[in-house]
Amino acid sequence: MRDRHNMPGHRLVIVGGGFAGLACAESLKDSGAKITLIDRRNHHLFQPLLYQAATSTLPLSDIAWPLRQVFRTRRDVTTLLGEVAGVDAVARCVRLTDGATIAYDTLVLATGAQHAYFGNDEWAAHAHGLKTLEDATRIRAHILTAFEAAERAEDPAERQRLMTFVVVGGGPTGVEMAAAIAELARRVMQTEFRNVDTRDARVISLEAGPRILGAFPESLGRYAKRALERQGVEVRLGSAVTDCGPGHVTARGRMIRAKTAIWAAGVQASDAARWIGAASDRVGRVQLAADLTVPGCSEIFVIGDTATVTSVSGAPVPGTAPAAKQMGRHAALVIASRLQGGSAPAPFRYRHQGNFATIGRRAAIVDLGWIHLSGPLASWTWGICHIWFLIGTRSRIVVALNWLWSHLFGHKCARCWFPRGTEPGGGADKNLDCFKKSDRGSFDIRLG
Amino acid sequence: MRDRHNMPGHRLVIVGGGFAGLACAESLKDSGAKITLIDRRNHHLFQPLLYQAATSTLPLSDIAWPLRQVFRTRRDVTTLLGEVAGVDAVARCVRLTDGATIAYDTLVLATGAQHAYFGNDEWAAHAHGLKTLEDATRIRAHILTAFEAAERAEDPAERQRLMTFVVVGGGPTGVEMAAAIAELARRVMQTEFRNVDTRDARVISLEAGPRILGAFPESLGRYAKRALERQGVEVRLGSAVTDCGPGHVTARGRMIRAKTAIWAAGVQASDAARWIGAASDRVGRVQLAADLTVPGCSEIFVIGDTATVTSVSGAPVPGTAPAAKQMGRHAALVIASRLQGGSAPAPFRYRHQGNFATIGRRAAIVDLGWIHLSGPLASWTWGICHIWFLIGTRSRIVVALNWLWSHLFGHKCARCWFPRGTEPGGGADKNLDCFKKSDRGSFDIRLG
Known part of the structure; x- marks a missing residue:
C-alpha cells in the first residue's frame, strides 16, 4: 500500500452510486486518490431485482444499501448526498442544485438513465416507469389498490378495468413485471378476496417489435413467450403504443x-452530455473515446448507462449491470495508471458474460453464448447468480429466505403500502384518498 | 363446527385491524357471524416495534402484515379497504368517506388512538409523531437526512442544530426512540462520515413528570434513566414542552x-365517540359498560385504545397491545354467546401480564408484577417475547436475523430512504429537495 500522506491528494469526483460508479470507486482502493462520491440518494440500488420490490416479493431494504455503509472503512472516500446541476469543465468543478461547488482533478460521470416516453412525456402520468425505490413503492401501491377497488366495485366493466394491467415493453423488465403481476393475481391473492376472483385479472404485455426479449436467441424468446402465456399473460407483438391516458x-x-399501465419500453440517458457539452446519441448517451474519456476532455470519464462506446471487440455495449461494472473498473484502471505514471491500459473491451431473464416462479432463460438454458435449471441459475451479486451476507440470507417462502407457500412478504401524500406530522391521518368517486361515476384510484 | 348455511347470517362489522380488532375477528372463528373487517390501511401493524422501523433496525415489511393474508382461509371474513366517516346507529350502518354504507347487526369499533399535542396542533408540523408506517418512514428519512445535512454544513452552530434530536415524552416509546437514535449515532454510523463525528450528536429526552417510565416501579425507572444516560442520552425531568417551532x-x-423533534408524549382517541354520540373521557375514549358495549346501545362494542373501561379487578386498563387483545377477545366472547343464545359472560376483567421497555441494545426492564428484571436478562426476555408475538414464521426468522446482525456488526438493515413528494410517473426525478438554503441562511431539511 502506498503512503497516502506523501501524495498530493488527487481529487477524484464520482457522480452516481449505481453499478458503474460503485465499481469505479471500489476498484480505486489504495490508489491514493481523494474520492468524493456524490449521489442524490443515500443508497446503491440493485436494479435487476427492483421489479420484485414493485410486485411485493422483496422488501426495499433487501435490494438497496446505504452508500456510506458500503464505503465506511474507506477513509479515502467521502460520500455526499447532493444533486448535480452542472459541470464547469474549465474551472473543473461540479455544481450542485443547492449552489455548492465541488472541485475535481478527475471527474467520473456515472449518472445512469431513466425511463423515457419517446417524446410523449404526458404519458408519464398514466404509465409508471420503474427505475427507483419510489417508483417501486408507487407501482406496488397502485397494483394492490387496484385489486382493493375492484373488490368494492359494483359495475362489472369497471371491475374488469381495475383488474387489467398493461405492461408496455417486452424486454427483460417488462416480461418480469408481467409475469410477477400474473403470479400475484393467480397464485398469491386468489383466496383473499370475496367479491372478485383475482384470477380473472388480465395482464397484457405489449411489444412493438416482432418478438419479446429481442436481445436473446430466438428459441429462448419463443420459450419465454410460451411460458408467459402459460402463466396467463396475453402477449401482443407488433403493438407499438400510440396513446396513454387516464385508465386506457x-x-x-x-x-x-x-x-x-407500467412502462418498460424506453430509456433516456441522464443529463451528463448536456452538463459537459459533449456529443451524444439519440437517447442522450455521451459518445466516448476508447479509454472511456470524453474526446478532447481527458480528465472526464463517462461510464454506465449514460455512455455509449464501441468496444474494441466490436460488440455493442449493452445497458446492463455487468457492462456498467466493466466500464467502472476500466475507468478505475485508466485513472490508477495515470496516478502511478504508468502507460495507458489497452482500450476498453466489453466481455459479454450472459443474459438472464426470469418469467415467474419456475421459468427463466439464460444465454451464456456457448450454452442456452431454459426451464427450472435456468431458474436456479438465475436465482443463484442474483443472490451472489447482492451486497452482504445478511441480504443474501434474507432474499433467499423470502424466495423460499414465496416458492413454498405463495406468500409475498412485502405487500403493505400506505397512502402517500400525507403531510409531515399530520397526525390526523385523513389520507385514504384511494377511493374517490370520479366525475365519470367510476372509482378513481389516487395514490395521493 | 356449526353449519353456517343454516344460520341467518348475523352481520358483524369490525372497524380497525389493530390488536383489538384482529383479536376479536380471530376469536370469532366458526361463530357463524358474517364478518366484515374495515380498515383504512391494508395491513395490521405491530406497533411495539414501530420505533425500530423508524430508526432503521427493521424493514417495514417485517412489522406489518396484509389483513387479507391474515384472513385468507377465513371464508366468513370479508376485508374492506375504506375509511369510516360516521355511524348511523338508528339505521345500523357504517358510512364510509366515499359515500358507501355497510349495514351491521353488531358493530365493533376498534379504531385506536393517534398522537396528540395537548391542543397545540400546530406543533405537529415540527414534532413528528409515531403511529403508522408512514410516520416511521418519515422519521427515518428525517433523522438520516439531518446527518447528511450536517456532513455538508459549514457553520458549527448549524451543524450542532442538525445533529440535535429532541424526543418529547419519557414513556416506553420515547425512551426506546431516544436510545435507538443515540445508538445509530454512536455505534452504527460513527465511521461513515468524514466531516462530522456522529458521536457528537445530542439526543435529549424531555419528560414533564418527575421520572421516566412512570408506569414501571421506581427502581426500574431509575435503572432505565441511568442506562439511557450511559448511552449518551440527556434526560431532562420536569420539562414540559411549552413551544415547538421550526428547528427548536x-x-x-x-x-x-x-x-x-419526535413527539411521544400524548395520545388522543379516534373519532369513535363522536360517530356514535357516546360519552367520552378527556382524551376522547368512549366510556363503556362492563361488557364492553356502549351504555344504551348494546349492539355496539368499543375496544382497544379508543375505549375506557373499569376492569372488575379495579385496575385501570392501560393503552397497550395486551389490553387491546384482551378486550377484543372479551367482545368476541360476548358476541358468540349472544349468537348461541347462551347466558352473558362475566364482566370484562383485565389481567395485567407485564410491562416491558428496552433501552438500546443491551438494557431493558421487565415488570411482571411478581418479578422485576433489568439488564441483559430483561433484554433477552423482551426480545423473545416480541418475536413470539409477531405473525408468521418468516417474520420471526427475519426479525431475529436482523437483530442478530445489528447486535454483532452494528449494521442496520433498513437505512435507505427516498425523497418524498415525487409526482407519480415523473421520470425526471428532480426531487432532492432536502437541501434548500432557507431564508435564515441555514440549511433547511425538507422531506418533500
Missing part, C-alpha cells in the same frame, strides 16, 4: 381499458 | 435548537 392504453388502433 | 423546542423556559 391504445396500441395498434385498439384501446385497452386498464387502470394500471 | 422550548421546555422549562429553555429553548433547544434542534432540527429534529
Whole structure:
C-alpha cells in the first residue's frame, strides 16, 4: 500500500452510486486518490431485482444499501448526498442544485438513465416507469389498490378495468413485471378476496417489435413467450403504443381499458452530455473515446448507462449491470495508471458474460453464448447468480429466505403500502384518498 | 363446527385491524357471524416495534402484515379497504368517506388512538409523531437526512442544530426512540462520515413528570434513566414542552435548537365517540359498560385504545397491545354467546401480564408484577417475547436475523430512504429537495 500522506491528494469526483460508479470507486482502493462520491440518494440500488420490490416479493431494504455503509472503512472516500446541476469543465468543478461547488482533478460521470416516453412525456402520468425505490413503492401501491377497488366495485366493466394491467415493453423488465403481476393475481391473492376472483385479472404485455426479449436467441424468446402465456399473460407483438391516458392504453388502433399501465419500453440517458457539452446519441448517451474519456476532455470519464462506446471487440455495449461494472473498473484502471505514471491500459473491451431473464416462479432463460438454458435449471441459475451479486451476507440470507417462502407457500412478504401524500406530522391521518368517486361515476384510484 | 348455511347470517362489522380488532375477528372463528373487517390501511401493524422501523433496525415489511393474508382461509371474513366517516346507529350502518354504507347487526369499533399535542396542533408540523408506517418512514428519512445535512454544513452552530434530536415524552416509546437514535449515532454510523463525528450528536429526552417510565416501579425507572444516560442520552425531568417551532423546542423556559423533534408524549382517541354520540373521557375514549358495549346501545362494542373501561379487578386498563387483545377477545366472547343464545359472560376483567421497555441494545426492564428484571436478562426476555408475538414464521426468522446482525456488526438493515413528494410517473426525478438554503441562511431539511 502506498503512503497516502506523501501524495498530493488527487481529487477524484464520482457522480452516481449505481453499478458503474460503485465499481469505479471500489476498484480505486489504495490508489491514493481523494474520492468524493456524490449521489442524490443515500443508497446503491440493485436494479435487476427492483421489479420484485414493485410486485411485493422483496422488501426495499433487501435490494438497496446505504452508500456510506458500503464505503465506511474507506477513509479515502467521502460520500455526499447532493444533486448535480452542472459541470464547469474549465474551472473543473461540479455544481450542485443547492449552489455548492465541488472541485475535481478527475471527474467520473456515472449518472445512469431513466425511463423515457419517446417524446410523449404526458404519458408519464398514466404509465409508471420503474427505475427507483419510489417508483417501486408507487407501482406496488397502485397494483394492490387496484385489486382493493375492484373488490368494492359494483359495475362489472369497471371491475374488469381495475383488474387489467398493461405492461408496455417486452424486454427483460417488462416480461418480469408481467409475469410477477400474473403470479400475484393467480397464485398469491386468489383466496383473499370475496367479491372478485383475482384470477380473472388480465395482464397484457405489449411489444412493438416482432418478438419479446429481442436481445436473446430466438428459441429462448419463443420459450419465454410460451411460458408467459402459460402463466396467463396475453402477449401482443407488433403493438407499438400510440396513446396513454387516464385508465386506457391504445396500441395498434385498439384501446385497452386498464387502470394500471407500467412502462418498460424506453430509456433516456441522464443529463451528463448536456452538463459537459459533449456529443451524444439519440437517447442522450455521451459518445466516448476508447479509454472511456470524453474526446478532447481527458480528465472526464463517462461510464454506465449514460455512455455509449464501441468496444474494441466490436460488440455493442449493452445497458446492463455487468457492462456498467466493466466500464467502472476500466475507468478505475485508466485513472490508477495515470496516478502511478504508468502507460495507458489497452482500450476498453466489453466481455459479454450472459443474459438472464426470469418469467415467474419456475421459468427463466439464460444465454451464456456457448450454452442456452431454459426451464427450472435456468431458474436456479438465475436465482443463484442474483443472490451472489447482492451486497452482504445478511441480504443474501434474507432474499433467499423470502424466495423460499414465496416458492413454498405463495406468500409475498412485502405487500403493505400506505397512502402517500400525507403531510409531515399530520397526525390526523385523513389520507385514504384511494377511493374517490370520479366525475365519470367510476372509482378513481389516487395514490395521493 | 356449526353449519353456517343454516344460520341467518348475523352481520358483524369490525372497524380497525389493530390488536383489538384482529383479536376479536380471530376469536370469532366458526361463530357463524358474517364478518366484515374495515380498515383504512391494508395491513395490521405491530406497533411495539414501530420505533425500530423508524430508526432503521427493521424493514417495514417485517412489522406489518396484509389483513387479507391474515384472513385468507377465513371464508366468513370479508376485508374492506375504506375509511369510516360516521355511524348511523338508528339505521345500523357504517358510512364510509366515499359515500358507501355497510349495514351491521353488531358493530365493533376498534379504531385506536393517534398522537396528540395537548391542543397545540400546530406543533405537529415540527414534532413528528409515531403511529403508522408512514410516520416511521418519515422519521427515518428525517433523522438520516439531518446527518447528511450536517456532513455538508459549514457553520458549527448549524451543524450542532442538525445533529440535535429532541424526543418529547419519557414513556416506553420515547425512551426506546431516544436510545435507538443515540445508538445509530454512536455505534452504527460513527465511521461513515468524514466531516462530522456522529458521536457528537445530542439526543435529549424531555419528560414533564418527575421520572421516566412512570408506569414501571421506581427502581426500574431509575435503572432505565441511568442506562439511557450511559448511552449518551440527556434526560431532562420536569420539562414540559411549552413551544415547538421550526428547528427548536422550548421546555422549562429553555429553548433547544434542534432540527429534529419526535413527539411521544400524548395520545388522543379516534373519532369513535363522536360517530356514535357516546360519552367520552378527556382524551376522547368512549366510556363503556362492563361488557364492553356502549351504555344504551348494546349492539355496539368499543375496544382497544379508543375505549375506557373499569376492569372488575379495579385496575385501570392501560393503552397497550395486551389490553387491546384482551378486550377484543372479551367482545368476541360476548358476541358468540349472544349468537348461541347462551347466558352473558362475566364482566370484562383485565389481567395485567407485564410491562416491558428496552433501552438500546443491551438494557431493558421487565415488570411482571411478581418479578422485576433489568439488564441483559430483561433484554433477552423482551426480545423473545416480541418475536413470539409477531405473525408468521418468516417474520420471526427475519426479525431475529436482523437483530442478530445489528447486535454483532452494528449494521442496520433498513437505512435507505427516498425523497418524498415525487409526482407519480415523473421520470425526471428532480426531487432532492432536502437541501434548500432557507431564508435564515441555514440549511433547511425538507422531506418533500
